[in-house]
Amino acid sequence: MNDIHPILYQKEWRVIDQSTLGPQFQALQSFAIDDTLCTTVGNGASSSIARSWVHHDTIVLGIQDSRLPFLKEGIKFLQHRGYNVIVRNSGGLAVVLDEGVLNISLILRETEKGIDINVGYDAMWNLIRTMLAEYNVTIEAKEIVGSYCPGSYDLSINDKKFAGISQRRIRGGIAVQIYLCALGSGSERAALVRDFYNIALQGEQTKFIYPAIIPDTMASLTELLSETITISDLMLRLLQALQQLSEIVTPSGLTMEELPLYEHNLQRIVDRNEKALE
Structure with missing residues (x-):
């Protein structure tokens, strides 16, 4: 096993598993939950948290x-294909979430010295390498040009991206978030996003350069490892890794103290989302 990143060692990992809530669980709820947990971890009311989630x-x-200049046309295309469309409150560009994609958030408290942004990324990369250590493959963190939502911490095997990492920081709490494409076709997901950009841009020149997506740059872990990797497989590996990294792993949901803050955050995110999509 690779060396463990020191910030992954926590006295207690609180685990909130929302990977099986089904199609009624909306992505806007997830972003409100992470904002809420950032606040309670940041102010010391909660231990560090690992949250897992799946959206259909x-x-x-x-x-x-x-x-995007023709955003409404792009959204209509996606809706016609059966997708819900939201705008998130953190950086990055379009990503596809479906029942073959596991999302993990690591929610940590900022230290007195401060946790550098790359430290958060490195810790998540390290966790994923630990979870997949038995496959004896090299998981690189580098930008995969031609992928959707490209970034310097795209996770890839043999130059094919299967995961992307982002970060959000609120009031002393840090959420390091990753999506892991476990099942399905990475190139089909990429082709969907490519077609969305083609429709939403229609060849117009824009100040911001949107990615030119090459579907073959993306794949799922099932495709890359030549073995069916399910969401529950990854969840088991996550829990096993966390048990190595702490004295206590506590299954949890939102607490009574967190629920009012969650409701407030959800309303704020819903309002902001509606404004962004006007």
């Missing part, structure tokens, strides 16, 4: 995507 047939756009 959802395209999550970034703020820059909301400025």
Whole structure:
């Protein structure tokens, strides 16, 4: 096993597993939950948290995507294909979430010295390498040009991207978020996002350069490892990794103290989302 990143060692990991809530569980709820947990971890009311979540047939756009010249036409195309469309409150560009994609958030408290942004990314990369250690493959963190939502911490095997990492920081709490394509076709997901950009741009020149997506740059872990990797497989590996990294792993949901803050955050995110998609 690779060396463990020191910030992954926590006295207690509180685990909130929302990977089986089904199609009624909406992505806007997830972003409100992470904002809530950032606050309670940040102010010391909660230990560090690992949250897992799955959303069905959802395209999550970034703020820059909301400025596309023909956004409404692009959204209609996605809706016609059966997808919900939302705009998230953190950076990055369009990503595909479906029942073959596991999302993990690591929610940590900022330290006195401060947790550098790359430290958060490195910790998540390290966790995924730990979870997949038995496959004896090299998981690289580098930008995969031609993928959707490209970034310097795209996770890839043999130059094919299967995961992307983002971060959000609120009031002393840090949420490091990753999507892991476990099942299905990475190239089909990428082709969907490519077609969305083609429709939403229609060849117009824009100040912001949107990615030119090459579907073959993306794949799922099932495709890359030549073995069916399910959401529950990854969840088991996550829990096993966390048990190695802490004295206590506590299954949890939102607490009574967190629920009012969650309701407030959800309303704020719903309002902001409606404004972004006007």
